[in-house]
Amino acid sequence: MATQTLALTRLAASAWGCSVRRAKELYTKVIRSVLAYGASAWHKVADTKKGPALSLTTVQNSCLRTVTGAYKATPQCYLETEAAVPPLDLYLSARAASFEIPTETTGKLQLLRGACIKAAEIINRERSARRRRQRRPQGATSETPVTLWPSDAQLASAKQWLGGQTVEKALKEKWEQRWFHAVTPTRGRRELAAESPPDCGACHRYDDMLKHEASVLMQACTGRIGLRSFLFTCRVPDVPTPLCNCGEGRETAEHLILYCKDFKESREHLATQLAPNSLRTRRDLAALTTKKDTARLIVKWLLRTGRLPLYKRAMEVGGPPEHVNLFRP
Ligand SMILES: [Zn+2]
Known part of the structure; x- marks a missing residue:
C-alpha cells in the first residue's frame, strides 16, 4: 500500500503534477481498489469508523490531500466532498451490502x-x-x-443499513447526514465549502484547471489557504498578524476577493469578466466557485494578487508540456 500512495505523491503535489481528475482516477481505480479488496469478508456493515476501516481511512485522507492539493489541517468532510469521494467506511459498507444482499x-x-x-x-x-x-x-x-x-x-x-433503498441512495443519504453533522459546528465561520453538500459531480469544477489552480480553489473554499489568517492560526513564525495589509480585516480569500481596498480596481475588472453574474456578497462568491468557468477566473485573479507566493513558480511555468498527456486536465 505504501508503494501505491508513494506513487501518487510522486505524480501529484499542490503546485504541480497531474490534474485533480487524473489523480482522483488513480486513487479510486488503483489505491482504493486495493484498500477495499475482499471488504465483504472483513468489513461489518454496521461497524462505522471501527476495525480496519478506521485505520484505512487515514490512508484515504492522505491520498485525498494529494489529489486535491489541500493542507493537512483541512477537515476530512471537506476533503471527501471536494474530491467527490465518499467516506471509506461508507464505501466499504456499500460494497459489502451490494455483495451480501443479492446472495x-x-x-x-x-x-x-x-x-x-x-x-x-x-x-x-x-x-x-x-x-x-x-x-x-x-x-x-x-x-x-x-x-x-x-x-x-x-x-x-x-438490510438495516440499506433501509429498503438502493445501495447508491443509501450511500448518498448516509454521506449527506454525516456531512451536515460535521459542518454544522463550523457554519459560524462560514467557510465556502460548508455551502456545498456532497455531490458526485462536485469535482467537475476542477476539470479544466491546472493542478496549482485546483489547489488554490480547494484551499480558498475550505479556508485552509496560505494567507495570513490561516498561517497565523497555525502559528507560522514569520506571520505576526492575521490582518491584511489594508488593516480592515483578516487576510482570507473571501476578504481579498470581496472587500480588500488594495484590490479595488482589479476587482472591478474581475466583476466585468464574471458579468452577468454578480460578485458582491459571500453568497455570490459561494455560487461562483461551484461553477467551472467562473471558479477558474476567480482563482486566476487570486493568484495574480501575489498574496500566494507558494504558487509564483507554477504561474511562471504556466503548466506542463503539451505532450505529457497524463498532466493535462
Ligand atoms: Zn485587505
Missing part, C-alpha cells in the same frame, strides 16, 4: 454456506489425521467451528 435472491447464499461447511470439514479431517499420526488424543476442542458466510447477522445488518 439471497440469486441462490448463491446456499452455495457459499455449503462451501463454508465443506471447508470446515476438510480442515477438521486434516487436523484429526495429523493428531492420529502424532498419537495425540482426539478432543472435541480441536474441532474448527463452522462459520457461515455471509451470516444471518451480516445479512440483517446489510
